[in-house]
Amino acid sequence: MKTLKKISIIFLLMSMIMAAGGCGPSSKLTLNVYNWGDYIDESVLADFEKKTNIKVNYDTFTTNEDMYIKLKSGGSSYDLLIPSDYMIKRMIDEGMLAKLNFENIPNYKYIGSQFKNLEYDPDNEYSVPYMWGTVGILYNKKMVSERPDSWRILWDQKYAKQILMLDSHRDSIGITLKMLGYSLNTKNLAELEQAKEALIRQKPLVLAYVVDEVKDKMIVEEAALALVWSGDAVYCMRENENLDYVIPKEGSNYWFDAMVIPKGAPNKEAAEKFINFMCEPEIAYRNADYIGYSSPHTEAVKNLPAEIRNNRTAYPPAEDLKNCEVFIDLGSALKDYDRIWTEIKAQ
Amino acid sequence: MKKTWAAYPYLFWIIIFTIIPLGLLIFFSITVQTASGIVFSLDNFRRFLEPVYLKVLMRSLSLAALSTVLCLLLGYPAAQFLAAHDLKHRNTMVLLMVLPMWINFLLRTYAWLPLLERKGLINYILGRLGLPSLNLLYNDFAVMLGMVYNFLPFMVLPIYSVLSKIDRSLIEAAEDLGADPALVFRKVVFPLSLPGVFSGITMVFMPAVTTFVISRLLGGGQFTLIGNLIEQQFLTVGDWNFGSAISMVMMAVILISMGFASKYETEQEGGGLW
Amino acid sequence: MVSRILKRAYMFSLYLFLYAPIIVLAFYSFNNSRTRGAWTGFTFKWYLALFQDRQIMTSLYYSLSIGVIAAFVATIIGTLAALGINHLKPIPRTVIMNLTYLPVLNPDIVTGISLMLLFIFVRLKLGFLTLLLSHITFNIPYVILSVLPRVKQLDQNMYEAALDLGATPGLAFWKVILPEIMPGVVTGWLLAFTLSLDDFVISFFNTGSGVSNLSIIIYSMARRGINPKINALSTLLLVSILALLVTVNLMMSRQRHLKIREESE
Numbered sequence: 001m002k003t004l005k006k007i008s009i010i011f012l013l014m015s016m017i018m019a020a021g022g023c024g025p026s027s028k029l030t031l032n033v034y035n036w037g038d039y040i041d042e043s044v045l046a047d048f049e050k051k052t053n054i055k056v057n058y059d060t061f062t063t064n065e066d067m068y069i070k071l072k073s074g075g076s077s078y079d080l081l082i083p084s085d086y087m088i089k090r091m092i093d094e095g096m097l098a099k100l101n102f103e104n105i106p107n108y109k110y111i112g113s114q115f116k117n118l119e120y121d122p123d124n125e126y127s128v129p130y131m132w133g134t135v136g137i138l139y140n141k142k143m144v145s146e147r148p149d150s151w152r153i154l155w156d157q158k159y160a161k162q163i164l165m166l167d168s169h170r171d172s173i174g175i176t177l178k179m180l181g182y183s184l185n186t187k188n189l190a191e192l193e194q195a196k197e198a199l200i201r202q203k204p205l206v207l208a209y210v211v212d213e214v215k216d217k218m219i220v221e222e223a224a225l226a227l228v229w230s231g232d233a234v235y236c237m238r239e240n241e242n243l244d245y246v247i248p249k250e251g252s253n254y255w256f257d258a259m260v261i262p263k264g265a266p267n268k269e270a271a272e273k274f275i276n277f278m279c280e281p282e283i284a285y286r287n288a289d290y291i292g293y294s295s296p297h298t299e300a301v302k303n304l305p306a307e308i309r310n311n312r313t314a315y316p317p318a319e320d321l322k323n324c325e326v327f328i329d330l331g332s333a334l335k336d337y338d339r340i341w342t343e344i345k346a347q
Numbered sequence: 348m349k350k351t352w353a354a355y356p357y358l359f360w361i362i363i364f365t366i367i368p369l370g371l372l373i374f375f376s377i378t379v380q381t382a383s384g385i386v387f388s389l390d391n392f393r394r395f396l397e398p399v400y401l402k403v404l405m406r407s408l409s410l411a412a413l414s415t416v417l418c419l420l421l422g423y424p425a426a427q428f429l430a431a432h433d434l435k436h437r438n439t440m441v442l443l444m445v446l447p448m449w450i451n452f453l454l455r456t457y458a459w460l461p462l463l464e465r466k467g468l469i470n471y472i473l474g475r476l477g478l479p480s481l482n483l484l485y486n487d488f489a490v491m492l493g494m495v496y497n498f499l500p501f502m503v504l505p506i507y508s509v510l511s512k513i514d515r516s517l518i519e520a521a522e523d524l525g526a527d528p529a530l531v532f533r534k535v536v537f538p539l540s541l542p543g544v545f546s547g548i549t550m551v552f553m554p555a556v557t558t559f560v561i562s563r564l565l566g567g568g569q570f571t572l573i574g575n576l577i578e579q580q581f582l583t584v585g586d587w588n589f590g591s592a593i594s595m596v597m598m599a600v601i602l603i604s605m606g607f608a609s610k611y612e613t614e615q616e617g618g619g620l621w
Numbered sequence: 622m623v624s625r626i627l628k629r630a631y632m633f634s635l636y637l638f639l640y641a642p643i644i645v646l647a648f649y650s651f652n653n654s655r656t657r658g659a660w661t662g663f664t665f666k667w668y669l670a671l672f673q674d675r676q677i678m679t680s681l682y683y684s685l686s687i688g689v690i691a692a693f694v695a696t697i698i699g700t701l702a703a704l705g706i707n708h709l710k711p712i713p714r715t716v717i718m719n720l721t722y723l724p725v726l727n728p729d730i731v732t733g734i735s736l737m738l739l740f741i742f743v744r745l746k747l748g749f750l751t752l753l754l755s756h757i758t759f760n761i762p763y764v765i766l767s768v769l770p771r772v773k774q775l776d777q778n779m780y781e782a783a784l785d786l787g788a789t790p791g792l793a794f795w796k797v798i799l800p801e802i803m804p805g806v807v808t809g810w811l812l813a814f815t816l817s818l819d820d821f822v823i824s825f826f827n828t829g830s831g832v833s834n835l836s837i838i839i840y841s842m843a844r845r846g847i848n849p850k851i852n853a854l855s856t857l858l859l860v861s862i863l864a865l866l867v868t869v870n871l872m873m874s875r876q877r878h879l880k881i882r883e884e885s886e
Contacts, residue, residue: 032831037845042675058676059831060841069585073737076829077746161482167568208485208567216846222465338584345579346399346571354705354717356698357761361720364758368735371742425635428628440632442866447639449862453821453839454855458642461649461847468645499639557728560821564843574730581734581826591738594731605726 030055031270034071034078036257037062037212039131041290048277054270062211063168071096071262078262079271082130085256086170086327089120093329097126098263104272107279115296118256119326127258128275131293133230134254134316134324135171136247138214138237143224151179151248154225155198160205164217164226167209169341170327171253172199175227178250184325187333196340200347209345218243229255231293234314238292245313251323256296375591391592400576404596407573410487411555414494415502418551419544421495422502426543427536429503430510441507448500456493456564463489463565485567493561494551501550509543510536553601573597647859650852667849668857674850677838683749684818684835691756692813698757699764699813700806704798706765707772721762732759733826740827747829755827756817763816764809771805 033045037060045056059078061067064087070076071091083091091097102108108128115129137148143162144153154163154175166172174184176195186192207223214226219239228236233245259278261271277283281299288295288304294314295301301309308314330337379388394400429440447455462468463483470480483489513536521531559574566572571579573593580590653662671677706717724732736758740751775798783793799806821836828837842848 034831037841045675057831059829059833062841062844063583065583065585069582070829072585073741074744076748078830203569206569209569210567210844212841212845216848220464220466338586342576342579342584343399345569346403346576351705351708353701354709357702357705357765358717360698360758360761361717364736364739364754365720365724368732368739371738372731372735375738421635424628424631428632442870443636444639446862446866447643449815449866450643450855450859451836451839452819453836453843454646454851454858455643457839457843457851458646458855460843461852462642462645464847496638496642553726553728557730559730560840564840574728577730577734581737587738590734594734597728598731601728602726 028053028055029267029270030057031080031267031274032057032059032078033080033274034059034061034067034076035082036060038215039082039257039291039293041286044278044283044286047283048274051277052270052273054267054273056274065169077264077266079265079267080274081260081262082257083260084327085118085120085258086329088127088258088260090329091260091262092121092126096263098261098265098268099125100128100261100275101268101272104269105276105279107276107281110279110281110284110297110299112296112298112301115256119328120256121258127260128279129256129258129296130278131231131288131291132254132256132296133293133314134247134321135166135175135227135229135252136233136245136313138218138226138228138233138243138245140218140221140224140240140242141244142242143221147244148225148246149249151175151250154227155202155205157205159224161207162224163202163206164214164223165202165206165209166214166227166229167211169337171229172209172227173337173340174253174327175248178248178252178323181250184253185328185330187330187336189336192336192340196344199344203344203347215239229293230313230316231291234292234308234311237313247316247320247324249323251325254321254324254326256326257293372591372594375587376595377592379588391589392596394589395592395596400593403571403573403576404600406571407556408600410491410572411494411552414491414498414555415548415552417491417495418499418502419548422499422547423506423544426503426506426510426540429507430513441504444500444503444507452497453560453564455497456561459489459493459496459565460484463492484565485570487570489565490562490570490572493565494555494558497561498551498555501554502547505546505550506540506543509540513539549605552604556601557597643855643859646852647856650849650856652849667853671850671853671857676833677835677850677854680833680835680838683752683832687749687753687756687834688814688817691753691760691817692810695757695760695764695813696806696810699761699809700768700802702761703765703768703772703802703805706769707775721765724759725762725766729759729820729822730826733823736823737826747827748832752824752828752832752834755823756820759820759823760813760817763812764806767809767812768802768805771802775801 031054033056035058039060040058042058045058048054049056061070064083067081067083068087068091071078071081072094088097105128111129115132116124121127137151137153139148139153144159153159154165170184173192173195176198177184177186177191180191180194180198182188182191182195208217210217214228215232215236217223218226218228218236221240221242228245230245233243237243237245259275261268261275265271278287279297281297281303284295284297284300285303288297288300289308292314295304301315312320376391377387377389378385379390395404425444428434429437429444434440460467464470465480465482465484467483469483473480517535517539518531521535526534557574559572559578562570562572562575563578574597577590577593577597580586580593584590650667651663651665652660653664653666654660702717706714709717733755736751736755737747740747740754745751779797779801780793783797784790788796819836820834821840824834824837825840828834833841839851839854842851
C-alpha cells in the first residue's frame with residue numbers, strides 16, 4: 001500500500017511538472033511553416049532560428065488538396081505555406097491569402113523574371129516562387145529496355161505490378177488526359193469519364209499509389225516505372241545511376257510552388273522575414289542542392305554544379321516543355337475530379 | 348451521503364465532447380451543401396448505395412471477417428496451451444503474449460514493410476535459396492497479415508482468461524464418464540469458453556473493420572477499405588457530408604455486431620490487459 | 622509425447638510470428654547500409670541521426686506531455702465520476718454508464734472525426750489544446766471503468782465513522798476513501814497514459830499547426846518508405862518498455878515477498 005502511495009505521488013508530481021512545462025508561456029515568437037514532405041534542407045531552419053531568434057514550428061503535408069482542406073476547415077493556424085500554382089490561384093480567389101509586403105522581402109530581386117507575373121498571381125502580390133518543375137516518368141534502365149516516350153508505357157501489361165502512380169488526383173488524372181490527347185485542365189465530363197475508364201483499366205497493373213514513398217521505392221529498385229515530380233527524379237537519379245527521367249511526347253504538367261502567407265496569419269512579419277531568408281542566395285542554393293528541384297533563384301542556379309545546371313531533368317530545355325501545361329484552378333469542376341478519384345481508388 | 352455532484356464534471360464533459368460531436372456527425376450526414384446553403388437530404392446515404400461504395404463495404408467486412416477467423420484458428424490453440432494446468436512459467440508466457448500490444452501500433456505495422464518488400468528480407472532469403480521472389484506487399488495478403496499480426500493477442504487473451512477459470516472437475520467428470528478428449532472439448536471446454544471467444548471476436552473484428560492505417564501502409568494507397576474512404580473524404584476531398592454519412596454507416600455496422608456479441612460476452616472488460 | 626512436441630513447436634512458431642518482425646526491425650537499426658536485405662556492417666549512426674532529428678524529438682515531447690496531462694485530468698474527472706455514479710439512482714446510472722461505454726465501443730475514426738467537427742464548429746484552432754482535449758475525452762471512460770469496481774467495494778461505514786470522529790468530509794475523503802480506491806486510480810492513470818501514447822487515429826484528426834505526436838510522425842515517416850531512423854526509434858521504445866515491465870515485475874514480486882513474510886510472522 002505504501003509503495004502504491006509513493007508511486008501515485010510521483011505520478012502526480014510528474015503530471016504537474018509536465019503540465020506547467022507544457023502550458024507555460026514561451027517568450028520566443030513561433031513561426032508555423034506548412035510545407036510539402038521532404039521539401040527543404042532542414043538545417044536551414046536551425047540557421048533561421050539562430051539568426052532571427054524566431055522559433056520555427058515545421059509541419060508537412062502530402063498534397064495540395066490535403067493542405068487546402070486542413071486550412072479551409074479553419075482548424076489550423078499557419079504563418080507560411082508552400083502550395084502549387086493552381087492552388088494559390090484558388091486560395092487567392094477565395095480570399096484566403098494575404099498580400100505580401102515586399103519591403104520586407106528585398107531578396108525578391110533574385111527571382112528570375114520568367115517566374116514573375118505568372119497566371120496564378122499576375123501582379124506578383126501574393127507569392128514568392130520557391131521551386132518549379134515538371135511531371136514525368138522515372139524509369140529503371142535495367143528493367144525497362146526502351147526509353148519510354150509515351151504515357152502509354154504506364155498501361156503496358158509487361159510492367160504489371162511494377163508501376164507506381166502518384167496519389168494526387170490532379171497529377172494522375174492530368175497525365176491520363178494528356179495521354180488521351182486532351183488538356184489536363186479539361187472540364188469536359190466525357191473526357192474525364194474516358195480518363196477514369198483508363199485509370200480503372202490501369203489499376204491492376206499499379207503496384208501502389210504513393211507520394212513520398214516513391215523516392216525510397218525507386219532507389220532500391222522496388223518498381224520499374226513511376227510517375228514522379230522532376231525534383232524527386234533528380235534526387236533518385238543521384239542515388240541510383242540506373243534511373244532516368246523522361247517527359248513523354250504527349251506533354252505533361254509544368255508547375256511552380258511558391259511561398260504564400262494565409263490571411264490572418266498570427267506572425268505575418270516573421271513569415272516575410274522567413275521568405276526573405278529563403279531567398280538569400282546561399283540558403284536558396286542549399287535548398288536547391290538538397291532537394292533536387294529546380295530553383296527560380298538566379299544566384300542559386302549560378303552556384304549549382306554544372307552537371308545539375310545542365311541536367312535535362314532539373315532544368316529542361318524549352319523543347320521538352322513544348323506540350324506542357326500549367327494547372328489552372330478548376331473552380332466547381334474540381335468536384336468531378338474528386339468524385340472520379342474517389343471512384344478509382346474505391347474500385 | 349449524497350455525493351452525486353461528483354459526477355457532474357463528467358456529465359458536463361460527455362455532453363460537450365461525446366454527445367454534441369455525435370450530433371454534429373448526424374447533422375452533417377443528413378445535409379448537403381448547395382449553392383443556396385445547407386439543405387437536408389439523404390443524398391449522402393443514397394450515394395453510398397452506389398455499387399462502388401457497397402463494394403468497399405463488402406471488402407472491409409469480408410477482409411475483417413477473414414482476419415477474425417484466422418485469429419480465432421491461430422489463437423484458440425494458443426490460449427488452450429497457455430491455460431494448460433501443468434504449464435511452467437505461465438506468467439512469463441502470458442506476458443510475452445501481451446508485450447507486443449505495448450509497442451506502438453504503427454511500429455508493429457511498419458515492421459512488416461522491410462520484410463515484405465520485393466527487395467525485403469523474405470525475398471532475400473528466397474533468393475538465397477534459389478527460389479523466385481514473390482509479390483508480398485500491397486495486396487490482400489499483406490493487409491490481412493497486418494490485421495492478424497496486430498490483433499492476434501486480443502483474441503488469445505480473453506479466451507485464455509476464460510479457459511483458465513474453467514473448473515477442472517467438470518473436465519475430469521466428463522473423462523470419468525468415458526468421453527474421449529475430442530468429445531470433452533466439443534461438449535465441455537468449447538461451450539464454456541464461448542464468452543471468451545465472443546469477446547475475442549469483437550476485439551478483433553471491430554478494429555479490423557475500421558482500420559485505415561494497415562490498409563494504407565501495407566495496401567499501398569490503392570487498397571480502399573471503409574476507413575480509408577472516410578479519411579479521404581475528410582482530409583483530401585473535403586466532402587464532410589458524405590464522410591459523415593459513411594461514418595454513420597460504419598457506426599451502425601459496429602454497433603449491430605456488438606449487439607450480437609454482447610449477448611454472449613463476459614462481464615470482464617479487457618480482462619487480462621492489466 | 623508427440624502431441625507435446627507439436628504443441629511446443631506450434632507455440633514456438635506463434636511467438637516467432639509475433640516477435641520476428643520486431644526483432645528484425647531492431648537488428649536492421651544497426652545496419653550500416655540503407656538498402657535492405659544485405660548486412661553491410663555495424664553502426665550507431667541511425668541512433669545519432671534520430672537524436673538530431675528535431676521533428677522526432679519534438680513529437681516525443683508532445684507525446685509525453687499530452688500523455689501525462691491527459692491522464693492526469695482524466696484521472697481526476699474519472700475518479701470523481703466513479704464516486705458520483707455509484708450514488709446515482711439506477712436509471713440515471715444506466716444512462717451514464719451506457720454513455721461511458723459509447724466512446725469505448727465506437728470506432729476510433731468516428732470518435733476522432735466527430736471531435737474534429739466539434740472543434741472546427743466552435744472555431745478552436747487544431748493544435749496542442751485540441752489534441753489534449755480529445756485525449757482526455759477518450760481516456761475518461763477507461764479511468765471510470767478501472768476505478769468503479771473499487772468504489773463498489775468501499776465500506777460506507779468507514780467514511781461515516783471518520784465523520785463521527787470529527788473529520789471534515791474533505792479529510793475523510795483524503796484519509797479514508799482515497800487510500801481505498803488508490804489501486805484503481807493508479808491503474809486508471811497508467812491505462813490512460815499508455816492509451817494516450819499509443820493513440821494514432823484520434824490524434825491524426827485532431828491536431829494541426831505543427832503539433833504532432835510520435836504516432837503521427839511515425840505514420841508520416843512510414844509513408845515516405847523505410848527509414849532506419851524509425852528502426853532505431855522502435856528499438857529504443859522496445860528496450861524502455863522491457864525495462865519498465867521488468868522493474869514493475871520486480872517491485873511487485875518484492876512486495877509479494879514482504880507480504881508473505883508479514884503474514885507468516
